[in-house]
Amino acid sequence: MFSQFALHERLLKAVAALNFIEPTPVQLAAIPLALQGKDLRVIAQTGSGKTAAFVLPMLNRLLGDGASSPRMSVRAMILLPTRELAQQTLKEVERFAQFTFLKAGLITGGEDFKVQAAMLRRVDILIGTPGRLIEHANAGNLLLDEVEVLVLDEADRMLDMGFSDDVQRLAELCNAERQTLLFSATSGGAGLREVVGKVLKEPEHLQVNKVNQLNEGTRQQIITADHNHHKERLVDWLLANETYEKAIIFTNTRVQADRLYGKLVAKEYKVFVLHGEKDQKDRKLAIDRLKQGAVKILVATDVAARGLDVDGLDLVINFDMPRSGDEYVHRIGRTGRAGAEGLAISLICHNDWALMSSIERYLKQRFERRNIKDIKGIYQGPKNLKASGKAVGPKKKKIDPKTGKKIVAKKPAAKAPSKRNTINKPKADAPVLVSQDGLAPLKRRTPTAE
Template sequence: MFAQFALHERLLKALETLSFTEPTAVQAAAIPKALEGRDLRVTAQTGSGKTAAFVLPLLHRLLSEDKPKSGARALIMLPTRELALQTLKEVERFAQFTFIKACLITGGEDFKVQGARLRKNPEIIIGTPGRLNEQFNAGNLPLGDVEVLVLDEADRMLDMGFSEDVLKLAAQCPAQRQTLLFSATAGSGLREMVEQVLREPETLMLNRVSELNEDIRQQVILADDNAHKEAILQWLLENETYEKAIVFTNTRIQADRLTGRLIAAGHKVFVLHGEKDQKDRKLAIERLKQGAVKILVATDVAARGLDVDGLDLVVNFDMPRKGDEYVHRIGRTGRAGASGLAVSLVGHGDWNLMSSIERYLKLRFETRTIKELKGSYKGPKKLKASGKAAGVKKKKADPKKAGAKPAAKRKPAAKPKTGPSQVVSQDGLAPLKRKKPAAE
């Protein structure tokens, strides 16, 4: 029960209203440590309840001491607009019986409007590193009163090239702040960020990357080419039982093209990628959540922070380029104890990516064949080792053995210009004694 954490009564009231009863594993592990004021480095799988694990202790701290004249007291940095917006909604839900205000600062929105929001002095600022850094450079983001700094999906921020912005903003916060760093993976690249931002942190490893949600079936279907992939995708969307589905591609161009094909086939589809403005991205997610559309085609911009009830089918039209990206893609389904299906379409160019992801996760994907769409591609051909490659030397035929034909006599070489007493062998290796010409 959440009551065991001795959270502020207004937070407990909100939890009761929201029907939050039993904490998840990451919440049970992180909340008590965070309430003690410890710096934390937490690794837990996507969909495990990480947001509440840092929002509840943060709100408790702000409620425990009233500081009406201070600036922003908490800063939450996240890699994408979608995840930032989702976090804002979670903060508002848990803070519904308090007077705590939060504001959102991300790209894709009017810069001056955001500056006006910041001048209203919200207690919590939630945003993406790039736009937060721009507001800081413009003098709109005072960080001298920050008591709690949260870096959520820190591994993704690192992958997206935000490390410099994150470290710069963290350095502007007071040294005695509390810092909570959350990630879905424990990549070695986080070491520098951890060393510079956290003070004697306690590490909570809730799961290793190979321990993916057991409720997610992970399948692979081999495909001959993109046209074959499209046919398989159409079949899956028409024959699988699902409430909502997301299809991942590696590029914006592929996402747009695939969306057009699916719409032409009669499917209701929205597309989500980095070229879409914030209004369109919000609309796509809201339509999917409301059930106005069942299918979302997206690049990895949607692999973080997209939390949609009933999203039970994920299709990797393109295999992700990294194991961590695979983890976050399939983490869109099978959330909060629900079951899900993740299907990856693997062609000739995807095989090595698939194999590397299997090695990374230390598992084997389930291979599936659709009878009506069985292709010819079966994976890379095994090269047969030649005798030379295998280290086997061929023996020369022994003319003395029974049944062996003697080697044909070599024809005399053309008369050389090396002298009257010698001729050069045809292989040029050694002089031969000159023979008298046969009688004509």
């Protein structure tokens, strides 16, 4: 029960109104420590309820001891990698803060800059993407010296997108005595460890899920394909034959996303496409239509791999294999959320196999192999695979059981030189005539009859 946490009565009222009853594992682990004012570094899978894990303690701190009037300054900031995730987080903050005076505002690209600058002076909680916030900081619009709580959500993704310097600079602009909460779905790499070291103070480290435990409710399959045209046929078959409420198909490029979108529209599927070249209005329309059920299928690049929380999204198809294990985790995290079941299918050509195998090793999992008889291709994986699917390794060394030493095969005896190759060679003891200067051999003259 959420009543076990020392939350403000107005927050408990909101939790009850939203029918939140049992805290999730990440909420149980993070909320008590966050309420104590500690910095946190939390690894938790997408869809595990981590937004509430940082929003509730943040709001509780801003409410203070019975405070009842707003303060006209930014007191908390939440940084996120994408507009979509920022918009989703704003809605969550507003839901939990519905019985308080606290106001939240959104700062992302694609919106009027002057309108945003004016809004910055009227909010308690600022939610935004690093790039646009840095623009406001450079313009002198962003004052963060009274920030009490800084949240970095999907921090690993922000660094993957090249926001490391922006994140660190924004953190430096905040009050040095602030509390910092950092959440990510994966452990990230050296870049994330550097940010943790510079931005957090003596943080508590919480890992709610190991990477190979992510999305336990999601079946993960691969289907081999001969080429992209074959993949398009497989997508068509899967959309026509799988049982799903909503589906998302990931590609690695905008060009492929647009091409696949065109193919599906031609087959009269209700589908939207989402990638970085779409403006904010089109991106919002695509997600809203998917959430409302006006369309069942979304074709997207990795811009939608984070921050897309859609009920009933139970099928993910990787048209292109993601380029890393972390990206794979974020993609399939769109389905199987909060304990629900889902299906993730990756289409694998010959040039995808090595990447797929490396992701299997990273997750310490083996994906289910699947064939579709109606459109089975020629390619079934590398030729050096046994029936079990394991790669055939080098031959074992033969060991002598008596001595324990390696048995070395004897080299075959050298063949005698062919007579044909020695016919024109001079005899070893034949004299060689040399010119008077001793430098060049003279040609032997064949004696002739006088």
